[in-house]
Amino acid sequence: MRAVVFQGKEQVAVGEVPPPSIQHPLDALVRVHLAGICGSDLHLYHGKIPLPPGSVLGHEFVGQVEAVGEGLVDLKPSDWVVGPFHVACGTCRYCRRGQFNLCERGGVYGYGPMFGNLQGAQAELLRVPFAQVNLRKLPPGLAPERALFAGDILSTAYGGLLNGRFQPGDRVAVIGAGPVGLMAVEAALALGASKVMVIDKVEERLRRAEALGAIPIHAERENPVRRARAETEDEGPDLVLEAVGGPATLALALEMVRPGGRVSAVGVDNAPTFPFPLASALVKDISFHIGLANVHRHIDSVLNLLASGKLQPERIVSHRLPLEEAPQGYALFDRKEALKVLLEVRR
Ligand SMILES: [Zn+2]
Numbered sequence: 001m002r003a004v005v006f007q008g009k010e011q012v013a014v015g016e017v018p019p020p021s022i023q024h025p026l027d028a029l030v031r032v033h034l035a036g037i038c039g040s041d042l043h044l045y046h047g048k049i050p051l052p053p054g055s056v057l058g059h060e061f062v063g064q065v066e067a068v069g070e071g072l073v074d075l076k077p078s079d080w081v082v083g084p085f086h087v088a089c090g091t092c093r094y095c096r097r098g099q100f101n102l103c104e105r106g107g108v109y110g111y112g113p114m115f116g117n118l119q120g121a122q123a124e125l126l127r128v129p130f131a132q133v134n135l136r137k138l139p140p141g142l143a144p145e146r147a148l149f150a151g152d153i154l155s156t157a158y159g160g161l162l163n164g165r166f167q168p169g170d171r172v173a174v175i176g177a178g179p180v181g182l183m184a185v186e187a188a189l190a191l192g193a194s195k196v197m198v199i200d201k202v203e204e205r206l207r208r209a210e211a212l213g214a215i216p217i218h219a220e221r222e223n224p225v226r227r228a229r230a231e232t233e234d235e236g237p238d239l240v241l242e243a244v245g246g247p248a249t250l251a252l253a254l255e256m257v258r259p260g261g262r263v264s265a266v267g268v269d270n271a272p273t274f275p276f277p278l279a280s281a282l283v284k285d286i287s288f289h290i291g292l293a294n295v296h297r298h299i300d301s302v303l304n305l306l307a308s309g310k311l312q313p314e315r316i317v318s319h320r321l322p323l324e325e326a327p328q329g330y331a332l333f334d335r336k337e338a339l340k341v342l343l344e345v346r347r
């Protein structure tokens with residue numbers, strides 16, 4: 001089958017790889033129609049996370065069931081499905097608590113041996129383990145292009161807001177207007193935020209955020225802390241969602257949030273430590289949450305919001321490319337010349 005294959009640092013190619021097969025009664029094979037290129041794929045692309053050359057990339061997908069193991073009763077061939085980017089078993093102690101992102105048998109598609117050694121989704125066929133837990137059927141009428149976002153960045157943003165104990169009426173600041181940040185803007189407004197501000201340095205991305213209903217704040221042309229206070233009756237945002245990752249933006253989030261406010265960090269970075277501002281956080285009485293997305297927990301709510309049209313994340317798609325043009329897609333996305341790239345695996 002055709003698939004996007006990692007070859008080495010900043011080198012991806014589209015080539016032939018052996019197709020997956022059903023290995024367990026709870027496996028399903030999915031014929032992928034659309035696959036996304038995610039910001040976290042760029043960590044692999046840049047060699048920041050070890051991945052053996054020849055590995056298939058990708059963890060965002062939507063498609064149709066091709067085959068099911070004998071233990072699956074609710075899925076059948078031709079069902080349209082989407083699934084979380086990370087897999088969970090559904091039965092370990094963490095899954096039983098609903099902490100699917102901590103599953104003891106979990107992993108991430110296309111993320112190599114450190115993350116469960118699962119084949120990636122930028123491929124014609126994807127093997128999904130524990131498919132009764134890791135696939136959802138698309139609600140009737142929901143377009144695949146829209147549904148794809150439930151598997152990763154939209155549910156990540158939605159979960160990040162809930163981790164920050166989002167409440168309707170909140171004044172929310174989102175740091176980073178990349179794909180996850182823009183998803184957070186959409187989700188916060190759909191959930192009833194009274195105001196959403198977005199902080200970034202890329203003019204084009206700020207314009208996108210503004211078009212979705214956010215107040216754009218340019219991090220270099222003005223002081224973002226002062227501006228966020230000015231937008232909130234001289235208080236600061238109730239909730240700051242940090243969607244970049246790294247010490248500088250975490251520090252900004254903690255400085256910006258109002259006394260008694262909440263900071264939720266979903267950005268991914270591999271800085272090992274971060275100087276936490278202990279004294280000011282103590283005095284300000286801040287709640288701070290950091291963690292990777294728990295997509296299984298939110299995907300059904302997110303699919304309902306997508307089916308109702310309250311969320312329209314496909315508006316951020318800047319490029320739809322045939323699978324064969326995946327190398328260009330990675331390069332464009334890496335240079336921030338593309339906001340969201342979808343690969344048309346099946347046309
Ligand atoms: Zn991702």
Ligand SMILES: [Zn+2]
Binds near residue numbers: 091105
């Ligand atoms: Zn589990």
